Amino acid sequence: MSESPPRRASAPSAASSREIRMIPFIVGCALFMQMLDATVVATALPAMALNFGTRVVHMNVTITSYLLATAVFVPISGWAADRFGARAVFLAAIALFTLSSVACAASVTLAQLVAARLVQGAAGAMMVPVGRIILLRRIPKAELLKAMAFLTIPALLGPVIGPPVGGFLVTYASWHWIFLINIPVGILGIYMVRRWIAADVPDSRPRLDTVGFLLSSAAMAALMSCLEAAGHGSLGLWPTLGLLGLGLVCGILYIRHARHVTYPIIDLSLLRIQTFAVSVLGGNLCRFSVGASPFLLAILLQVGFGLSAFSAGMITFTSAAGAMLMKLVATPIVRRFGFRRVLVANALIAAAFIAACALFQADTPIWAMVAVLLVGGFFRSLQFTAINALTYADLDSAQMSRASSFAATAQQLGISLGVACAAMTLNLSMTLRGGVEADRIDVMWGFAVIALIVAASALSFRRLPARAGSQLRARS
Secondary structure, three states: OOOOOOOOEOOOOOOOHHHHHHHHHHHHHHHHHHHHHHHHHHHHHHHHHHHHOOOHHHHHHHHHHHHHHHHHHHHHHHHHHHHHOHHHHHHHHHHHHHHHHHHHHHOOOHHHHHHHHHHHHHHHHHHHHHHHHHHHHHOOHHHHHHHHHHHHHHHHHHHHHHHHHHHHHHHHOOOOHHHHOHHHHHHHHHHHHHHHOOOOOEOOOOOOOHHHHHHHHHHHHHHHHHHHHHHHOOOOHHHHHHHHHHHHHHHHHHHHHHOOOOOOOOOHHHHHOHHHHHHHHHHHHHOHHHHHHHHHHHHHHHHHOOOOHHHHHHHHOHHHHHHHHHHHHHHHHHHHHOHHHHHHHHHHHHHHHHHHHHHOOOOOOHHHHHHHHHHHHHHHHHHHHHHHHHOOOOOOHHHHHHHHHHHHHHHHHHHHHHHHHHHHHHHHHHHHHOOOOOOHHHHHHHHHHHHHHHHHHHHHHOOOOOOOOHHHOOOO
């Protein structure tokens, strides 16, 4: 049954200049906490397996359970913000994420840890998209590009900082601390939200599209499980194809369902807006590199070159410096050249630096690897800053919550596709050469494939009109 379209939560008064500076920082802290947690766990798996008395390969469930919970609950984030108020949901998500982190650290069995990770993934699924909704509603469009430039940094820092932080904590403390570090960040986040973000009272309380939620959740969970299985070869051929089929069937059923619902969980009508559609498609091709690059670099530096996890993490960390440098110049670059020209040219430049990582060898000087990662981090961060801002360029306030949950769902799928694509390329290369362990040549092909996918995003960005996002380039 179709319901009347809900109005968004009543907006507070216009944000002050101090709030305009603080809101991106607050949402960025939440994003950083989620991205750090999503990547730091992998480094601790051997120590956790020893503690729980199980094999390392079985500990992978701690990662997949988190990703599955995130995939299931991300689509519902926009509805929750409209139903209960974005600030209330954001506060609750931060608190739940922090408490579930404590539960993870306190787990004494693998089953307890998996249960805590499921709750943590659900909280993370609400935390970041709803935080972005707050930012989109409170920040004027003329300031949105600068806000997104700041918000992009945590998303890039998390996967880079995760390995060295995890390696340090596991080596010099214990695996429990990879979860306990979330406590002070969460407490600070709750204080800052209460201090700087005004409450929003919903004008109406839309009903949940229950059928759409079940179909979209089943589709995302099945596809994520399929990608995980295909990338790591953890299931046989037929179970993997079965998951793929289930995901596609549920996805098709959801598309048919969404056409007859006024307020669907994932609003496909947003794809009629060109800047949104191009940003989602081209942006997700670029996001293949977000998960794939740290994954491939970790294998290359640790397995291929024999470096320790901490040493390898300190090398990959240098791309974070490039992301920080980008913050100073991204806005002037986009204002000078426009979104279309920047996104098309920068997609090719970013792809070139990803491909350059394939040339790394054991005797490559550290400074040369650092230089490639530093400059590559700059251009990749510039790309995501422009994409994230352009996604919302032509949307009105009533569409922001639906657009945020749609974009977050697509981003989750894009990052997972990147990791799966890199893993499948590695496995295929190993199979063709008859190897049982990953070698430099396998990683080289992984980087090459990801670079080609990122470069292909330029074809999508070419469809943008020359003046796309012009209102975001206006100087306030």
